Amino acid sequence: MLFADEFTRNDPPFLANLHCGDEAWSRAAMEWINGSEVIDSIESQQTKVWVYRNSEADDSIVGFASLTVTGWWRWPPPNGKRSRLLYIPQLGLDHKYRGKPRSPEFRYANQIMEHLLGQAVVAAKQIQEDKPPKKHVELLTLRVHRENAAAQKLYQRYGFEFLPAFDENDHLAMQHRLGLDS
Numbered sequence: 001m002l003f004a005d006e007f008t009r010n011d012p013p014f015l016a017n018l019h020c021g022d023e024a025w026s027r028a029a030m031e032w033i034n035g036s037e038v039i040d041s042i043e044s045q046q047t048k049v050w051v052y053r054n055s056e057a058d059d060s061i062v063g064f065a066s067l068t069v070t071g072w073w074r075w076p077p078p079n080g081k082r083s084r085l086l087y088i089p090q091l092g093l094d095h096k097y098r099g100k101p102r103s104p105e106f107r108y109a110n111q112i113m114e115h116l117l118g119q120a121v122v123a124a125k126q127i128q129e130d131k132p133p134k135k136h137v138e139l140l141t142l143r144v145h146r147e148n149a150a151a152q153k154l155y156q157r158y159g160f161e162f163l164p165a166f167d168e169n170d171h172l173a174m175q176h177r178l179g180l181d182s
Contacts, residue, residue, distance in 0.1 A: 007049035029092035
């Protein structure tokens with residue numbers, strides 16, 4: 001079982017040993033969480049970031065995930081109507097925890113996704129309470145590298161669908177309807 005702790009300015013030294021892999025998307029995730037971009041995103045976009053720690057073993061860092069509310073994007077891209085969306089800027093899993101534990105019920109990637117989806121629903125419901133209807137959000141969105149098949153499969157298992165018209169810098173867009181009424 002994982003613990004999800006909100007990221008703080010004090011976390012970067014503890015993340016120094018996090019290694020998400022050698023692929024381009026893995027390096028980008030590590031650069032984001034270990035660089036100034038994560039702090040900039042928290043401060044300027046009010047991004048929420050969680051660090052996931054292994055509660056069963058040695059409290060080691062398993063990965064991280066992030067969630068933000070966008071400004072007004074054209075959705076679906078490139079010419080959709082202007083919409084506010086929930087967006088996952090980055091998500092990373094340490095390479096030694098890929099496919100672990102063996103049981104899908106407890107797999108770390110699944111635990112992170114379930115936590116992130118739960119937080120997205122909480123955020124969307126809070127927006128419904130605090131904002132007028134035109135500012136409500138119903139979609140959780142992300143961009144995934146076109147060659148990152150494992151991440152694409154994970155997102156599809158959790159109800160994300162590809163947007164066929166989106167292709168930007170080797171990334172594909174995916175969306176998940178939050179189903180707030182059900």
